[in-house]
Amino acid sequence: MIAAESQVTHIVAEVIDSVGVIVPDQHIEIQFDVQGPAKTIGVDNGDLWSIESYTANYRETRDGRCLLVLKTNGEGKITVTATGGGLKSSALILNSY
Structure with missing residues (x-):
């Protein structure tokens, strides 16, 4: 990822079962x-009726998925950790340069 104000990254969080299949009927709040050198600029799940803030650090899944949008603000390692609903947490490491 290039460290420029105009660079954004879309990260999709998915609720999956023990064999890696998406669980579409779960509505779980993911935090x-x-x-690192990035900030959250948006979250979404595609639900037009949702009243959750688009600028929060959490989102409820819809059809087993939700979206995090990041914007870089410098160079370095960015770690994104997703937790929620008693699920195993997951981390993603990105490098901004």
């Missing part, structure tokens, strides 16, 4: 923790 995102972003560490």
Whole structure:
């Protein structure tokens, strides 16, 4: 990822079962923790009726998925951790340069 104000990254969080299949009927609030030279600029799940804030650090899944949009603000390692609903947490490491 290039460290420029105009660079954004879309990260899709999916609720999956023990064999890796998406679980579409789960509505679980996923919380995102972003560490490093990036900030959250949006979250979404495609639900037009949702009243959740688009600028929060959490989103309820719809059809087993939700979206996090990040914007870089410098160079370095970015760690995104997703947790929620008693599920195993997951982390993604990105490099901004």
